[in-house]
Amino acid sequence: MNKNLTNSLAMAFLWIAAGTTVAVLFAVIAYVVVNGIMVITPEFIFTWPEGVNAEGGVWPTIVSTLYVTGLAMLIVTPIAILAAVYLAEYAVQGRLVNIIRFAADSLASVPSIVMGLFGLALFVETMGIGFSMLSAALALSFLMLPIVMRTTEEAIRSVPKYIRWGAYGLGASKWQTVSRSVLPAATPRIVTGIILATGRAVGETAVVIYTMGQAINLPLTPFDSGRPMTVHLYLLAMDGINLPAAYGTALLLMIMILAFNLGARYFLRRNRKV
Template sequence: MSASNDPDMQGGGVADGAQAEQVSSAQRIKRALANGKSERISKNTSNAIMLGVFRVAAAITTLVLIAIIAYVVINGLPHISLDFIFGWPEGVNAEGGIWPTIVSTVYVTALAMLICTPIAVLAAVYLAEYAKQGRLVNIIRYAADTLASVPSIVMGLFGYALFVEAMGLGLSMFSAAMALALLMLPIIMRTTEEAIRAVPRYIRWGAYGLGATKWQVVSRIVLPSAFGRIATGIVLGIGRAIGETAVVLYTMGQAINMPISPLDSGRPMTVHLYLLANDGINMNAAYGTALLLMAIILAFNLFARWLSRKSK
């Protein structure tokens, strides 16, 4: 039997290769440390200084978040009541409650999720499991990352030009949901792809060894194993959609009514808050709306963290 076909020889070769790679990595690390600039202060002092810098940066970030939350809570909590939550706006939208805006927000977000999630998950499965890794796949990933960085005002104008004008859907829940789905798509797709890639390879190999097909492995093993992280990405995308203003302002309109059909118009909480604060109509209602909106987004983020921990 030749050495190339001997399993023991092959195993030894793999082990020698791994050991050689470890030695090479250790040599590169030693070389990088040796070629570095000579330190004017001791290692312990520089480590303590940088640790202090990191702690100060973390403290500043936390204090800014606490300050924003405290400001909104202090100004908005006195105006929160059942009448405010479940009532309807009165007069020139300066008094009364915000119940239609809450329904519009939940309606358009749920519709956007139903449109975006299947497309994003299927695209992620294709990129992670079926596509041949190369330049085309890298271009698709780059396009998704670029789409995630597009300003919401640009996406709102694009949604208005395409869905409202070109497709003739008008200012409606469906137009806004389609535009929001474009914002959610890269978040859910990239998160789902990373979740699928995080599933250990040996699980796939075991399934293939038992005679499972590619689709059976993906649908019955990979996706259930990655469900927790996929759900986290979906929740984060929903949180992004709830907090958007420009997109829904250009595609849904500002009408105060209870939407029934997807072709009905409406006014989400973000637009209602913007109009109240920008025109100075009723700052008390603006702070109350901001507090409820912040509570909804915070609840989605906490739910995403809970799903992430549960999946681990």
């Protein structure tokens, strides 16, 4: 076949493939925005649902979502960072470490509904915490832990060895080297990992539906139950009573997740620039 023709054909297919990707993304966003934008008013955001929870606003669900996500982040961050430091800096590299890494990667790919079921069995029932922010945060942390741990491990590994040498060369012990020079150098990427995992948690439905309950409630203590935005959206749509509110909630969720992702990018950029 003619060389130029082959080239043009290849170009065409590449364009179509790239165009499809962009179109799908655009279609989903446009659909939700078009249907949801009229619903989102300060009133919608800051008031309680009314009637059979189909009218009024979504304020308690926003609070529940942020509450559980924040709590999960507080649980995950220290454990994930310590585990990553151990894996990257202290563990003797070999079979055991590879098994731990494989386990973490597998944990990250467990379907979230299975994680929810596990959370229901362990935290809600066996440990008797009940449907609550704490149960949901613990279950969510299982989901976030491998993500944060692996990104943190990668961040630590990517710190150039001459940064370590600099600290060792000044008479720093291993822990001093890790805590005072390696971790600060890795911080931007660690924070990015945490933010991305948090974005994932905000959008999570299956885990929280099993562990937080569904009651419209403004949570105060970690033992209060509540209804996160994702579950609210699910119920609104399934009941079919108030689809516009469902779209409004969906749009708010997307804005929040987008904000997390942009936040992560901004943080990474700002810290690269010196």
